[in-house]
Amino acid sequence: MQETPFKTLHEEHGARMVDFAGWYMPVQYTSIVEEHLNVRAHCGLFDVSHMGRIMLTGPQHIAFTDHVASNARAGMRKKQVRYNLICNKEGTILDDVLITASAGDEASSATENEMSADPVNALIKGGTMIVCNAGNHPKISAWLKEQSAGFDVRIDDITESHPMLALQGKTSVAILQPLTDVDLSKIKYYRSQVGTVCGINNVIISRTGYTGEDGFELIFPKAHADKVFNALLESGKEHGLRLTGLGARDTLRLEAGMPLYGHEIDDRVNPLEAGLNWAVNLDKDFNGKSVLAQVAAEGPSRTLVGLEVDSKRIARQHMKVLHNGEAIGEIASGTKSPTLDKVIATALIPATIARSSESVEIELKPGVTAAAKIVPLPFYKRKK
Amino acid sequence: MARPSDYRYRESHEWAKLEGDIVTIGITDFAVEQLNDLTYCELPEVGDSVTKDESFGEIESVKAVSDLYSPVNGEIVEVNSDVDADDFAKMKTDAFGAGWLIKVKVSDASDLDSLKDLATYEAQLADDA
Secondary structure (H helix, E strand, O other): OEEOOOHHHHHHOOOEEEEEOOEEEEEEOOOHHHHHHHHHHOEEEEEOOOOEEEEEEOOOHHHHHHHHEOOOOOOOOOOEEEEEEEEOOOOOEEEEEEEEEOOOOOOOOOOHHHHHHOOOHHHHOOOEEEEEOHHHHHHHHHHHHHHOOOOOOEEEEOOOOOOEEEEEOOOHHHHHHHHEOOOHHHOOOOEEEEEEEOOEEEEEEEOOOOOOOOEEEEEOOHHHHHHHHHHHHHHHHHHOEEEOOHHHHHHHHHHOOOOOEOOOEOOOOOOOOOOOHHHOOOOOOOOOHHHHHHHHHHOOOEEEEEEEEOOOOOOOOOOEEEEOOEEEEEEEEEEEEOOOOEEEEEEEEEHHHHHHOOEEEEEEEOOEEEEEEEEOOOOOOOOO | OOOOOOOEEOOOOEEEEEEOOEEEEEEOHHHHHHHOOEEEEEOOOOOOEEOOOOEEEEEEEOOOEEEEEOOOOEEEEEEOHHHHOOOOHHHHHOOOOOOOOEEEEEOOHHHHHHOEOHHHHHHHHHHHO
16 A cells, blocks of 8 residues: 555554555544534544646646646636546546646746756646546556647656645634745635745645635645644644544535545546536537537436435445336435435436436335435535 | 453454343444444344344444344344434443343353353454454
């Protein structure tokens, strides 16, 4: 298994560690439900170093990004972050990613010397950052390399050299501000800034996250791992900060209606049926565009729906979804929502049924079904 | 939590306590801690029979569902009403006492002989760790 620079710290803090996508990661420290509720009430600190972080530079980094991903790269504001989908030529999803534009002009790129000196220069001088899922990192790395043929683009993988921490919750600004000279009030949601944190220069600060709360994701060189981790915990003491594991990360994102690769989306699902049409720009050419243009014209045959399940048992991935006794799909994700105190789930079902029905049934186990009300996503939205 | 030395233990973390011809069955503190975020428990009803080494119910946490295995043959005479109503507080604080799950009237108490004693169960926990 691969280890993040925070492995010893997790163990010292009593984390229950698991193999997640080949990485040795904390699933919980105390209780998934407690950690989840604490993120909604105060703030959680997550090690998300297992995710892939890739820098693109060179004269055609923008054109290359627009070729491999469905959402527009050209025309992004400086330092803007966009949710995006790397699709294959059949229009199905290879991974969902966050793409960050640099602070430089669109035509500019960090030079090879600048990248060798510090790969964060991609976001200072010119370039594009892609953050992808841990489980898809090898696949995406290989795909980007293959697709780069014919593009003048340089690919630098900084996953191993630059860990990532996520600070998520309403007290995240109060916790991070004392540690940085960057005015956090100037970083809007889904914008980024390179600045000094804990005295470390060129830290990438991104106002993004996977919980539905306000928060920041920090990327910095691994030599400073302990320093930043401990500084955040210390600053967070009076603001209810708690270490939070991948178990709560999953229940938080599900409440917030965010997809998880391998559940709501995978390489048999296209963005339009997963409700991600807002991340697809059909005005440009990209891998899978012609297939998706067709799907858009005809309307997707399936829709991703939210379900509130009338049951005490949790509806879990792969359980059958039934309509009038007929199997029409499977649960993509399910849990007992700590915030809403009900069993919630998602499923891809025929669009016609999603439009015309109020409820479906879930087969919890052979012979045992529960009714589920179709509800719009997300299940939870933070108050602004 | 000190584990009772006069209880018998199944390798699947159920415990059994014999009093006369009634066996009280629960799950150990180790199992409760491993399951952690308990959400639901399905138990049988008074009058149902249980079969040695077969599942008598299920306990569910956020992460997964686990079967509960009976160490004995017999008939259910009492079910813990708190647990039945998904109140798991006593299981967390008193897994070997107030956190019991079912009481079974047994016809053959020697069913318990094949279970582990405390030392053997704790050795298993140490081995698995």
